[in-house]
Amino acid sequence: MPDDTDRFRLHVxxxxxxxxxxxxxxxxxVDEIAEAAGISRRTFFRQFRSKEDVVFADHEILLAxxxxxxxxxxxxxxxxxxxxxxxxxxxxxxxxxxxxxxxxVVHEVPALRxxxxxxxxxYERLFVDYxxxxxxxxxxxSMVQFxxxxxxxxxxxxxxxxxxxxEATSEDLRAALADIRRGVGRRDAPAADGDGEMxxxxxxxxxxxxxxxxxxxxxxxxxx
Amino acid sequence: MPDDTDRFRLHVxxxxxxxxxxxxxxxxxVDEIAEAAGISRRTFFRQFRSKEDVVFADHEILLAxxxxxxxxxxxxxxxxxxxxxxxxxxxxxxxxxxxxxxxxVVHEVPALRxxxxxxxxxYERLFVDYxxxxxxxxxxxSMVQFxxxxxxxxxxxxxxxxxxxxEATSEDLRAALADIRRGVGRRDAPAADGDGEMxxxxxxxxxxxxxxxxxxxxxxxxxx
Numbered sequence: 001m002p003d004d005t006d007r008f009r010l011h012v013x014x015x016x017x018x019x020x021x022x023x024x025x026x027x028x029x030v031d032e033i034a035e036a037a038g039i040s041r042r043t044f045f046r047q048f049r050s051k052e053d054v055v056f057a058d059h060e061i062l063l064a065x066x067x068x069x070x071x072x073x074x075x076x077x078x079x080x081x082x083x084x085x086x087x088x089x090x091x092x093x094x095x096x097x098x099x100x101x102x103x104x105v106v107h108e109v110p111a112l113r114x115x116x117x118x119x120x121x122x123y124e125r126l127f128v129d130y131x132x133x134x135x136x137x138x139x140x141x142s143m144v145q146f147x148x149x150x151x152x153x154x155x156x157x158x159x160x161x162x163x164x165x166x167e168a169t170s171e172d173l174r175a176a177l178a179d180i181r182r183g184v185g186r187r188d189a190p191a192a193d194g195d196g197e198m199x200x201x202x203x204x205x206x207x208x209x210x211x212x213x214x215x216x217x218x219x220x221x222x223x224x
Numbered sequence: 225m226p227d228d229t230d231r232f233r234l235h236v237x238x239x240x241x242x243x244x245x246x247x248x249x250x251x252x253x254v255d256e257i258a259e260a261a262g263i264s265r266r267t268f269f270r271q272f273r274s275k276e277d278v279v280f281a282d283h284e285i286l287l288a289x290x291x292x293x294x295x296x297x298x299x300x301x302x303x304x305x306x307x308x309x310x311x312x313x314x315x316x317x318x319x320x321x322x323x324x325x326x327x328x329v330v331h332e333v334p335a336l337r338x339x340x341x342x343x344x345x346x347y348e349r350l351f352v353d354y355x356x357x358x359x360x361x362x363x364x365x366s367m368v369q370f371x372x373x374x375x376x377x378x379x380x381x382x383x384x385x386x387x388x389x390x391e392a393t394s395e396d397l398r399a400a401l402a403d404i405r406r407g408v409g410r411r412d413a414p415a416a417d418g419d420g421e422m423x424x425x426x427x428x429x430x431x432x433x434x435x436x437x438x439x440x441x442x443x444x445x446x447x448x
Contacts, residue, residue: 152372
């Protein structure tokens with residue numbers, strides 16, 4: 001949960017994004033942001049290095065929260081990364097107004113677009129670094145691909161939610177992440193009921209392996 | 225293939241990166257780059273907007289080449305994206321000295337690291353945009369995930385090649401991209417010999433679908 005400093009910062013971010021979306025990013029001064037947020041210019045610069053920083057300050061808070069979440073103990077590091085992405089997504093669902101305003105502001109200022117890409121990449125890097133520590137035996141490339149897929153999926157659905165209203169929900173993200181999760185590592189969970197049971201699958205030669213996997217998954221889930 | 229302007233630009237890029245790696249990025253002036261490349265300051269600024277631009281000018285050339293490649297006719301757009309990534313990778317294999325120098329320079333200057341992330345993202349965006357045009361019926365998220373995986377894989381192996389010498393080859397990339405390719409779309413190629421044949425697979429219930437797919441793939445490839 002955000003602490004008091006985070007809440008204070010979020011208040012400033014929110015006021016700044018409101019001003020940017022009303023007046024434009026370039027036309028809004030730090031003094032106007034400080035006034036709208038009811039703080040002094042000095043306090044602004046103690047909390048944020050620049051006008052640009054304030055646009056992404058909520059990401060700083062969420063990156064710290066994702067990092068904190070991952071630092072706890074987890075049975076399954078792949079699941080933990082998916083859960084961290086869910087936490088970020090759900091937080092943005094709550095902050096939807098702010099995210100929507102940022103979307104509008106960022107897409108008018110190329111420097112902010114670049115900064116958004118770099119910010120998004122920091123989640124990817126956080127996930128890869130965590131997986132490397134948590135799964136030292138795992139092939140590096142699997143962790144890189146997994147983190148890239150999780151981050152791209154999160155960003156894509158977040159953008160749809162922010163841009164198109166409620167079209168993308170956290171349930172969509174949960175389902176998409178579960179699909180990605182199925183593609184990596186092994187689940188060590190004991191197979192409860194079906195332990196020792198065998199599955200026989202018959203399919204035309206030439207069927208793509210992913211398609212086989214997908215059909216099997218659906219059938220196996222139906223059986224549960 | 226690079227044309228004359230590209231070759232000229234690459235010559236300047238190469239001289240600039242050599243100077244940056246010898247003297248440091250901040251300590252090298254545009255005048256020194258121009259002198260080393262045997263051009264005037266004016267010619268430098270006709271070709272590049274800034275000292276920062278020159279660091280990534282070869283990416284501009286490769287992005288244009290990838291775009292040109294994708295604009296041609298392709299039977300399979302997924303394969304075309306993998307081939308475009310291969311083209312970029314192989315070009316960097318030829319330019320290995322330059323890529324190695326850039327690696328050293330970029331990792332000392334935070335602004336250049338950010339710029340590298342943004343540049344990498346432009347390949348991802350190029351791939352997504354192309355797939356959307358080429359496969360209008362395909363789910364958007366598949367194309368986003370595919371492009372993110374291809375780009376992350378390319379960048380990871382490129383970084384290993386540049387940082388650790390010849391450890392990652394274009395054969396590694398080809399194999400990794402083929403794995404990603406198997407995960408999406410359908411291959412419409414006619415199943416030659418095995419047409420109409422069926423495969424029967426037996427495996428313990430609870431085996432992860434991806435693992436089933438992987439085992440099947442290996443067995444089916446052995447049979448070929």
